[in-house]
Amino acid sequence: MQQETIRERIMQELETVDVVDTHTHLVGDRLNAVDFWQIAHYFWLFRELQAAGYPAHAEQLPVRERIQAFLSAHHASRHTMMNVALSRIFQDLYGIELKDEASVLAADEAVKQSAVQADWAQKVADRLSVREYVVNVPEHAPFEGMRRNAILIPRIDGKIFGWVTEIIESSNPLQAFEKLRETVDALLGGYSKQGCPGIMTTLPRYEAAANQLYDLSASGLVRDQVLMNVLHLICEAAQRHELFVQFFLGVERSWCGEPLPANDPERILKLSGLFERYSCPFELVVASEINNLDVVQAAWNFPNVHVGGHWWYNFRASTYKQSMQYRLEALPALKSSLIASDSRCIEWTYGKIWLVKRVLSEFLAERVASGWLDHAQAIEVARDWLYESAARRYRVQSLNSKG
Structure with missing residues (x-):
């Protein structure tokens, strides 16, 4: 009972603790969901609904059949993480409990009404004190109807893989690599002048390590070795232009048509040569459970390494608590x-951030009840994890003002 009381008290306080959402796919001129189905077919929720029998092409069903199929699958999976988040979205933002056809129709109408409200996105953000959102596409950063624009952390993985291909296919790979140095420097220098605090890239599994530079004049170039040399160029430029490098790791797309989580115990070890050689900050975001400890060990060993939020298959209460x-x-x-x-969409930022705050309040309550933290320390940790750590790295005070 004492721990439950502590948790409720902490959760109440965390609702007003500021948040930086460090990774979204929000688009600034269409932040709001347009109807119920845009929320209900969010990728992660859709996977859980499908596992409970929801048709893959439910949008092709007549409306009443579609609603019944949704309700059946939602009821069967109501205990899963994303279904809990969905219920919370409609309970808190719209005052609706999803339980029958009438409630789904009411939810659809409510979402359609909120979709055209100019201040809806800001109202949703304020419910959980989300101050900053991050996007990776420049055109998505101007946030209509909100007090602040998004923080832009440009995504460059498409460029990276193109550069690697150019070097491999060049008649003179070493010369192409040296020419690329100028390209990378100009690109990152431009981002720095725009006020971007860093860059972001995903990385697939790599059979090369950053603790050496590979000979590009040798015959039979290995793609992963070229990739690792290119990462050195990027980190050199990031260090020069005072940008951080954000790595998203742990999802593989090469095994089948579906992206899958890949637990690789050497994933972080192979990058450690970058952390040691360059002074620019690094932020590590992983989608695989086994690497949660690895990124903490990297941050413990290297002062310039930071640990980010949970991505893809790592977004679960159990993995959050463990990490x-x-x-x-x-x-x-x-x-x-x-x-x-x-x-x-803005509604799903609410559902998922509510989930993390709930899990965080449970974790901190356990720590307070067992005597490892006092209440003030617990709230201070929460403020740093939810806001201050990212805010400092992303220089939010000097960014994204709308004037």
Whole structure:
């Protein structure tokens, strides 16, 4: 009972603690969901509904059949993480409990009404004190109807893989690599002048390590070795232009048509040569459970390495709690950020951030009840994990003003 009381008290306080959402797919001129189905077919929820029997092409069904199929699958999976988030979205934002056909029709109408409200996105953000959102596409950063624009952290993985291909296919790979140095420097220098705090890239599994530079004059170039040399160029430029480098790791797309989580115990080790050689900050965001401890160990060993939120298949209460324990034991709270909603509409940022705040309140209540933290320390850790760590790295005070 004492722990439950502590949790409720902490949760109440966390509702007003500021948040930086460090990874979204929000688009500034269409932040609001347009109807119920845009929310209900969010990728992660859709997967859970499908596992409970929801048709893959439900949008092709007559409306009443579609609603019944949804309700059946939602009821069967109501205990899963994304279904809990969906219920919370409609309960908190619209005052609707999803239980029958009438409630789904009411929810659809409510979403259609909120879709045309100019201040809806800001109202949703204010419900959980989300101050900043991050996007990776320049055109998405101007946020209509909100007090602040998004923070832009440009995504460059498409460029990276193109550069690697150019070097491999060049008649003189070493010369192409040296020419690329100028290209990378100009690109990152331009981002720095725009006020971007860093750059972001995903990386597939790589059979090369950053603790050496590979000979590009040799015959039979290996693609992963070229990739690792290119990463050195990027980190050199990031260091020169005072940008951080954000790595999203742990999802593989080469095994089949579906992106899958890939637990690789050497994933972080192979990058450690970058952390040691360059002084620019690094932020590590992983989608695979096994790497949650690896990124904490990297941040413990290298002052310039920081741990980000949970991505893809790592976004679960169990993995969050486990990694929170890793982080609490090993790292100053300012070295870790928790929130990476990966959301495509403002309503899902609410659902997923509510989930993380709920899990965080449970974790901190356990720590307070067992005597490892007092209440004030618990709230201070939460503030750093939810806001301060990312805010410092992303220089939010000097960014994204709308004037």
